[in-house]
Amino acid sequence: MKIEWIAPIGKDRYIIKTGEWRYQKPERNQEKCKKCGTCLIYCPTGSVYIEDDEYRTDYEFCKGCGICASECRADAIIMVEEVRE
């Protein structure tokens, strides 16, 4: 499922690419992942989704807050520096 964040600013509405805010990003170790769904529930931007029976991150909207890494009890997610070209 693709989610687009739409924010009202003044009288108009804008799609906000919250992924552009990120200075760090989550990386998920699929071998450690227990598929509990906690990261999906806690992600404030709805950027965690399931595909091919794996939990994944939509980096277009992940803002790099680190909540998923903090809440993962399996230590399957680490935050790494975002490198932009």
Ligand code: SF4
């Ligand atoms: S919280 Fe951790 S173990 Fe649970 S689905 Fe997310 S990455 Fe996997």
Ligand code: SF4
């Ligand atoms: S870092 Fe924050 S925004 Fe990105 S997937 Fe994790 S909880 Fe969601």
